[in-house]
Amino acid sequence: MKNRPTTLLLLLPAALLVGLLFVLPILGVLSLSVYGDSGFTLGPIRELVGSRVSLVVLERTFWQALTVSVICVVLGYPAAFFMSGLSTKLRAYLVYLILLPFWISILVRTYTWIIILGREGIINRTLAAFGFSPVQILYTDLAVRIAMVQILLPIVVLTCLASMLDIDKGLVKTARSLGATPTQAFVKVFLPLSLSGAATGGIICFILCLGFYVTPALLGGRRSILISNLIDIQVHQSLNWGFAAALATALLIITLACLALFRLLTRGRTEFSSLGVGR
Amino acid sequence: MVVNGAAIEFKKVRKTYGNFVALESFSMNVAAGEFMTLLGPSGSGKTTALNSLAGFTDITSGDILIDGVSIARVPTEKRNIGMVFQNYSLFPHRNVLGNVAFPLEMRGVGRAEIRKRSLKALEIVRLGGLAERMPHELSGGQKQRVAFARAIVFEPRVLLMDEPLGALDLKLREAMQLEIKQYQQQIGCTVIYVTHDQGEALTLSDRLAVMDKGLIRQLGTPQDLYDRPNSRFVAEFIGLNNIIKISGSKHDGAIVDGLGVIRFPSEIQPSQGYLSVRPEHIRRTPTGGHPAIVRQAVFLGDAVRYVVETRNGAELTLAEPRSGENSSLDPGSEIAISFEENRLIHLPE
Ligand SMILES: Nc1ncnc2c1ncn2[C@@H]1O[C@H](COP(=O)(O)OP(=O)(O)O)[C@@H](O)[C@H]1O
Ligand SMILES: [Mg+2]
Secondary structure, eight states: OOOOHHHHHHHHHHHHHHIIIIIHHHHHHHHHTTEETTEEOOHHHHHHHHOHHHHHHHHHHHHHHHHHHHHHHHHHHHHHHHHHTSOHHHHHHHHHHHHGGGGSOHHHHHHHHHHHHSTTSHHHHHHHHTTOOOOOOTTSHHHHHHHHHHHHHHHHHHHHHHHHHHSOHHHHHHHHHTTOOHHHHIIIIIHHHHHHHHHHHHHHHHHHHHTOOHHHHHHSOGGGOOHHHHHHHHHHTSOOHHHHHHHHHHHHHHHHHHHHHHHHHTTTOGGGTTSGGGO | OOOOOOOEEEEEEEEEETTEEEEEEEEEEEOTTOEEEEEOOTTSSHHHHHHHHHTSSOOSEEEEEETTEEOTTSOGGGSOEEEEOTTOOOOTTSOHHHHHHHHHHHTTOOHHHHHHHHHHHHHHTTOGGGTTOOGGGSOHHHHHHHHHHHHHTTOOSEEEEESTTTTSOHHHHHHHHHHHHHHHHHHOOEEEEEESOHHHHHHHOSEEEEEETTEEEEEEOHHHHHHOOSSHHHHHHSSOOEEEEEEEEETTEEEETTTEEEOOSSSSOOSSSEEEEOGGGEEEOSSSSEEEEEEEEEEOSSEEEEEEEETTSOEEEEEEEOOTTOOOOOTTOEEEEEEOGGGOEEEOO
16 A cells, blocks of 8 residues: 555545544534533433443343444354355346345334234234234334344345355365365365454444344333343433533443454454454 | 375367367376376366366266276365465465364364374475465465375375466466476375466476377376377477478488488488477588578577578477577577487377
8 A cells, every 4th residue: 555645645534534523523512521511520321330220221232232242243154154155146136135225214224024923913813813912022122123124134235245256166165175074174174264253243233232222212111122222212301411422422432342352353364354343 | 295196087088168189089097106297278178177077077978997996976175185276276264274173173183183183284385374364364385285285185185276377477486397207296186287388397297298289199207208299289289399290201201391301310211290399309510411591699608599490491490508608699690500300209290
């Protein structure tokens, strides 16, 4: 990379945009958590640490994000693997299909789940037809989780697929010629080389989960709200901006901490060297 | 380590992709411990032939035998064939030692043994000091050596190499050729080597097969193919050659374009096809011969190569060894040339 002033200049528009529209507002919000009407204060932070509700919601948000990401990777990786073996044409059709849900608003997709999971919904009616008693899925963490997986799965599939298509298929053949069975070739060559893609997908998924708002608001009960919903309540109902800012700060710190942890765990693993966060 | 090479037999192997024929009645016997080369232009089916032996390609018909046993139903990983690929194909997530150890790991060899044998293989290719390096930290020549070490570490009886030196520069390529040949002679494994470089093929091979469009055009020792090419294709592919059309015959010789009547060393004089003669088998003569004018003189160090034109318009290249201090002829000089009669070859096609 050349670092001449002229090439740095090319970075300027993007840097300005990010600076003005992203970094400044964030700093503003973050500062709200330590600056009140009467100057510097630790009030909101003290309030946060003392608030059982906030801690429970934070923990729940973290758990939801983790489980949803793991489920997405577990479901998405094999799907991507299957797609990586198809002909280019067939694969293109499948990618269209996978992207199809993005044409429909998240709101609509979320409401659809109410029809499926509700008390009079498809699942419960089917159960009733077989003589089972209805189950409560809607307005639980499970409903939120199911809908989040549905929304995020395409992203994980496509991230995994991109990294798999980058793998030189000749390497698997090479492994076979060197004495590896098809399973061994997968485990020893393909899997390690596609792991970074799976990890990237998982991390993107995790970070997106932390910010989910509509889904928990519509499908979760009062006991399944996530941090975004709590922040919303603080801003719109309690009008407690300082507390909302403290929650946002906590969310940001958790996100960064998770990235740092991942970086630590994969340090020196060459599988992740292509991933910015791996080294 | 010494292994007994395996004998390999291709029996009328045919491979088609849709309507396209990549390999046609490909038959070839490779003796145990022999160094066989497949030589041919790009797209002539060399890789297809290697891949069908290695198990990457299912052949359409025919059979391949190793030591007399058909490998049709033997999966790739059980064929025990070492293979070196043109693009090296090193595992990017494993270091040099990890790459070389791979075949041994797959065979369930014990840890200590793996390390010992892998390091020994690296010793052979003189890369002992680089065991911990990652592939992307290696030069092209070093990658090539790692790929070679990985292909021989499990002591396969057959070693396949698909243009292994294609990506290296000339000097390195020549050095590696010698090393490959030395290694093969020491170990005794059977080698099938693919190249499109005729010089490399002549240097390395016990025998070579010249391929074109999925067919073997000629198979023989380097000397056979150099001295007695059976077709214009082979004659042009191997070494420098003068090839001139024959347009008829008389009782005492063939009528060759631009040269007149030329007598072949055979009983019956050909009436069509081509005359082929190597540059080193054309001489300058003080008397008689065919008058010609020097068009170009190229100084080659130990020899001078002249491009001359005969009075009737045939263009010929001749090579003359340099002896003493004599300077080469200037373009425009008038000379007379004659052929070493028993080195004249008739190419039917
Ligand atoms: N998978 C394939 N599908 C269709 N054609 C192929 C395939 N593999 C090779 N070919 C064709 O077969 C011919 C021989 O290929 P190859 O054996 O790789 O030639 P070489 O190694 O001599 O350059 C080429 O014309 C190539 O285009
Ligand atoms: Mg090839």
